[in-house]
Amino acid sequence: MIFYLFIVVLLVAYFIAHRIFVQRKTFTGTAKLHGKTVIVTGGNTGIGKATAAAMAVRGARVILACRSKQRGEEAARELRMETGNESVIFMQLDLASQKNIRSFAENFLKAESRLDLLINNAALATPGRTEDGLGMILGVNHIGPFLLTNLLLERLKECAPSRVINVSSCGHDLGTIDFECINTHKRLTLGSSDGDLFRAYTHSKLCNVLFTHELAKRLEGTKVTCYSLHPGSVRSELGRDINEWHTRIIKAFISKLWATDPVSGAQTTLYCALQEDIEHLSGRYFSDSQLVQVKPEARDDGIAKKLWDVSEKLCGMI
Ligand SMILES: NC(=O)c1ccc[n+]([C@@H]2O[C@H](COP(=O)([O-])OP(=O)(O)OC[C@H]3O[C@@H](n4cnc5c(N)ncnc54)[C@H](O)[C@@H]3O)[C@@H](O)[C@H]2O)c1
Numbered sequence: 166m167i168f169y170l171f172i173v174v175l176l177v178a179y180f181i182a183h184r185i186f187v188q189r190k191t192f193t194g195t196a197k198l199h200g201k202t203v204i205v206t207g208g209n210t211g212i213g214k215a216t217a218a219a220m221a222v223r224g225a226r227v228i229l230a231c232r233s234k235q236r237g238e239e240a241a242r243e244l245r246m247e248t249g250n251e252s253v254i255f256m257q258l259d260l261a262s263q264k265n266i267r268s269f270a271e272n273f274l275k276a277e278s279r280l281d282l283l284i285n286n287a288a289l290a291t292p293g294r295t296e297d298g299l300g301m302i303l304g305v306n307h308i309g310p311f312l313l314t315n316l317l318l319e320r321l322k323e324c325a326p327s328r329v330i331n332v333s334s335c336g337h338d339l340g341t342i343d344f345e346c347i348n349t350h351k352r353l354t355l356g357s358s359d360g361d362l363f364r365a366y367t368h369s370k371l372c373n374v375l376f377t378h379e380l381a382k383r384l385e386g387t388k389v390t391c392y393s394l395h396p397g398s399v400r401s402e403l404g405r406d407i408n409e410w411h412t413r414i415i416k417a418f419i420s421k422l423w424a425t426d427p428v429s430g431a432q433t434t435l436y437c438a439l440q441e442d443i444e445h446l447s448g449r450y451f452s453d454s455q456l457v458q459v460k461p462e463a464r465d466d467g468i469a470k471k472l473w474d475v476s477e478k479l480c481g482m483i
Pocket residue numbers: 206207208209210211212213230231232258259260261285286287288289305332333334335395396397398399400401402403404
C-alpha cells in the first residue's frame with residue numbers, strides 16, 4: 166500500500182513540475198496569409214478550431230471541413246466574429262464516408278481556385294465501422310485523410326509552394342503496423358474495451374507518420390511539402406468515448422495536471438504550416454515545434470510503401 170501511495174505521490178509531483186517548468190513553445194512567425202486558402206479538417210472544436218482561428222487572424226481564407234453542419238456553421242460564425250475575417254466558411258466533410266470525401270473534394274475544387282495548406286487534423290477514438298465497412302478509427306484517422314489528400318494533390322501542386330500537415334500523436338510510438346491491424350480495426354465495434362480503442366488509435370497515428378514519410382517521397386520536386394506532428398497533451402473532446410472507470414480516472418488526472426489548452430495544442434501545427442525554411446524536412450515528424458526522430462518502424466521505406474498500396478486499395482483508388 167505504501168509503495169502504491171509513493172508511486173502516486175511521485176506521479177503527482179512529476180505532473181506538477183511538468184506543468185510549472187515545461188512551457189510549450191508559442192509560434193511567433195509573422196507570416197501573412199492574405200490570398201491563401203487553408204482547409205482544416207475537424208476545425209470546429211479543440212486543436213482544429215484554435216488552428217483555424219490562427220490562420221484566420223493571419224488573413225487566410227479558411228475552410229472548416231467538419232462533419233456536423235450545425236456545429237461547423239456555428240464555429241465558422243464564431244471565428245468570423247472573433248477574428249474579423251469574413252472568409253471563414255464551413256464545408257461538410259465526413260471522413261467516415263468515402264463517398265462524402267469524394268463529394269467534398271469535388272465541391273471544393275469547383276468552388277475554390279486555391280489550396281495552399283491542407284491540415285489533416287480531425288480524428289477520433291470511437292468504436293464502430295465507417296460507411297465503407299472499415300474500423301472507424303482506421304477509417305477516419307488514416308484512410309479518410311489519405312483519400313482526401315490524394316484527391317486534392319493536383320490543386321496543391323498548382324498552388325505550390327504548399328503544404329500538407331498531418332496531425333498525429335506521440336501515441337504513434339506505441340503503435341505497430343503488421344497489416345493484421347487492418348483486420349483488428351475491422352473487429353472494433355460498439356462495446357470494444359478502452360484498451361482496444363487505444364491500440365487502434367495508436368496504430369492509426371503511426372499510419373499518419375508513415376503516410377507523411379511516403380507522401381514526401383512522392384512529392385519530391387513538386388514544392389509541395391508535408392509534415393506530421395504531435396500537438397502535446399491537450400484538453401479536448403477526443404476522449405469522449407472512453408468509458409471504463411479506471412481510464413476515466415487516468416484521463417481526468419492527466420487533463421487536470423498535465424494537459425494544456427487547444428491554443429497551446431495548435432502551436433506545432435502552426436509551426437509546420439508556416440515556419441520558413443523547413444522544406445528540406447518534408448516527411449519528418451515534429452513535437453513542441455521541434456524535429457523529432459521517430460522509431461525505425463515509423464520511417465521504414467518498405468512499410469510506408471506497403472501501407473500506401475494497402476490504403477489505395479482500401480479507398481478504391483486502384
Ligand atoms: N488532445 C490531445 O491530447 C491530443 C494528443 C495527441 C494528438 N491529438 C490529435 O490532435 C487532433 C485534434 O484532436 P483534438 O484533441 O482537438 O480532439 P477533438 O475531438 O476536439 O477534435 C477532433 C475533430 O475531429 C472531428 N471529426 C471526428 N470524426 C470526424 C469525421 N468522421 N469526419 C470529420 N471530422 C471528424 C471532430 O468533429 C472534431 O472536430 C487529432 O488528430 C488527435 O489525434 C490530440
